[in-house]
Amino acid sequence: MPLALTRLFSVALVLGIAGAAHAASHAESLLQRMAHTMHTVNYEGLLLHVQGGNTRTLKIFHLYDDDHGERERLLSLDGPAREVLHENNSCTCIWPRARLVVTGRPPAWRGQLSAERFGETMHLSKFYDFSEAGEARVAGLSCSVIRLIPKDAYRHGYRLCIHESSAMLLRLEVLEGDERLEMSQFANLSLVPDMGEEALRLSTDTRDFRVVEESPMTGAFAPHWQATTLPPGYSLRNAAERRSPHSGKVLEHLIFTDGLSSVSVFIEPRPEQAPPEPALGGAMRRAIRDTEGFRMTAIGEAPEAAMRVILDGLQPVAP
Secondary structure, eight states: OOHHHHHHHHHHHHHHHHHHHHHHHHHHHHHHHHHHHHHHHEEEEEEEETTHHHHHEEEEEEEEEEETEEEEEEEEEEESSOOOEETTTTTEEEEETTTTTEEESSSOOOSSSSSGGGOOHHHHHTEEEEEEEEEEETEEEEEEEEEEEESTTSSSSEEEETTTTTEEEEEEEEETTTEEEEEEEEEEEOTTTOOGGGGGSSSOOOSSSEEEEEEESOOOOOOOOESSSOOOTTTEEEEEEEOTTTOOOEEEEEEESSSSSSEEEEEEEOOSOOOOOOOOOOTOEEEEETTTEEEEEEEESOHHHHHHHHHHEEOOOOO
């Protein structure tokens, strides 16, 4: 190759690498800003959630202050009536038709968007590639499209549309390759700096409702099962013993995450006749393993390949 062409090729290569690094750096910076903003800004909006062929419409009120931290109320506007109130690490779910209130800690990511999980970009960069994918328009606002592309088969991909000046997340998509599994996006969105407590007031009168506390049983808990193998990047986030509000049985509940994907594993004595499992849609997956008289059920927003590695690696803790 002539010297001039060699130099030209070298310069082009360097510029290409520098451009890709700049794009990744800008994407990470925007993700960090977005995670902080969505946590600390007061806003309300109309949120569309698309899962498979189903679309739900939710009204969302988000409030933050130094005294109470982050709080959020979600109200379903179509389909079965439902109202959810998140207050830091507690969650209240209301089903008016069933006249039921369930309270406790959220089992996995809180809120509908869970934007804060995208802020740990240094950790996430070990398992995802960041890239900019142009611009789009959501809720009448232009936004920058950021993709998180998994480096292996143990996690879904993500595509986010973030408003540059405000750093608000306008759309979140969960992907399997280029196929969209699930999407949440705002149809309208308003920042409300002076939002008051009335925004969090439940619209449902629950005085005659049955109340179920779905929370870990009291006392320190040492897991009876341990993960001997995990997909790269996954770790045990939480372990607790819970009593199922449906069956009343005691379950061991383990939560594994890579920072974005989250898998809950429920371990219980193997039933003689297990009822059929309800169908899952969108990005949710389920895997089951029966062993040594126990049934392990993994459910979460992660590929089945990740769940199989987790379930196959679970072994009883030596006495």
